[in-house]
Amino acid sequence: MNHEQSRALYDRALSVMPGGVNSSVRAIRPYPFFVQKGDGGHVVDADGNRYLDFVMGYGPLLLGHDMPEQVQSAVQRRASEGPMYGAPTEVEVELAEFVARHVPSVEMVRFVNSGTEATVSAVRLARGYTGRDKIVVMQGGYHGAQESTLVEGEGDDTHPSSPGIPERFAEHTLTVPFNDEEAAHTVFAKHGDDIAAVLTEPILGNYGIVHPVEGYHETLRNLCDEHGSLLVFDEVITGFRVGGLQCAQGKFDIDPDLTTFGKIVGGGFPVGAIGGKSEIIEQFTPAGDVFQSGTFSGHPVTMAAGLETLRYAAENDVYDHVNGLGEQLRLGLQDILEDQAPEYTVVGTDSMFKVVFTRNAPDSFEGHCEAGCQQREDCPRYEHCPKNAGDIKRAETERWERLFWPEMKDQGVFLTANQFESQFVCDAHTGEDIEDALEAYKEAI
Incomplete structure (x- = not known):
């Protein structure tokens, strides 16, 4: 070549x-x-x-x-009507309704601009909702380029995995190996009252596509329930790809408190989203006190591409x-x-x-x-x-x-x-x- x-x-x-x-x-x-x-x-x-x-x-x-004709025409129509407005549009409501209708755990949605922005916002929301600082992540799991999850180490012996991140960020991030139930029990036994959330991919998607062993996600769900922590599924990769319209959480029959989305939900355009229970999602401003905002959030071209992509997938096998x-x-x-x-x-x-x-x-x-x-x-x-x-x-x-x-x-x-x-x-x-x-x-x- x-x-x-x-x-x-x-x-x-x-x-x-x-x-x-x-x-x-x-x-x-x-x-x-x-x-x-x-x-x-x-x-x-x-x-x-x-x-x-x-x-x-x-x-x-x-x-x-x-893009199929219905997706392409929707994108072109939205683009021809003006790039963006700084005001809500009907199409973002329609896409939020579609997600809430099909994903088992989702009642409300906040759209953002990338998977990274979604996980950053989800971590902030979990901390704001629980009043706690610490989060648990899987060793090697990837949740975007954000300070709270770019860490290395085991348990509470962690440090930033990139220059430019203060050491104090890593103090609040605990790590466990994926599929290690004993490690999960240990970290909760030591820090359970301080853990705001467990953040995990349903399937490790940036480290070789590793499936959960039987009972692992159920263990995380039970530990979060016992200690008042939130279970957050990062479905940026698996969302609307694994498990169809119900996503991986439907395939595994697990009900997380929060879910982050990206990639497919925007139909190939920049996107992110946080979905979950209404009482939690409503803690975002302006309904609640946890600040979250973005100039391009809910961009009409992206919303149209995502909505028509998912509709096409649902209607055409x-x-x-x-x-x-x-x-x-x-x-x-x-x-x-x-x-x-x-x-x-x-x-x-x-x-x-x-x-x-x-x-x-x-x-x-x-x-x-x-x-x-x-x-x-x-x-x-x-x-x-x-x-x-x-x-x-x-x-x-x-x-x-x-x-x-x-x-x-x-x-x-x-x-x-x-x-x-x-x-x-x-x-x-x-x-x-x-x-x-x-x-x-x-x-x-």
């Missing part, structure tokens, strides 16, 4: 943007390819190279790059299609690994997938979880499949990034740039696309 234009663009970008990118995850070595346009389930780069796209904007593009393709892909990947790399692990559910280069696993796939690791205790690979972010981190991350990713790119398949980020199937993908991807995996693995 020729990449002269991408290389030239990256050279220019390095002069005016730190690292040549506006999000660090895009900094692919030796340089990223620059996308010119999307086309259904593919992207075309600045040099005209065409790739089968499983990044899907890191999750927002449930329908793919080509989108979830049946993408989930079926996801299962086809994960089953095919397991067949490949059984022949070529049995130590590796296929993870994912619904329209999410990944191959994690784990180091130790049985040679046999007999009796294993089909179509991705589901943390089934009677699976012979259960003791070896990743249970938390630490397990993913101990996998062959360098091999994945330095050898596997470039080989897949050379074969025309665009994957997320490291072993940690989720990959996604969209409605524009076809069965033929999945077979093409499997052939590329056979060569690259």
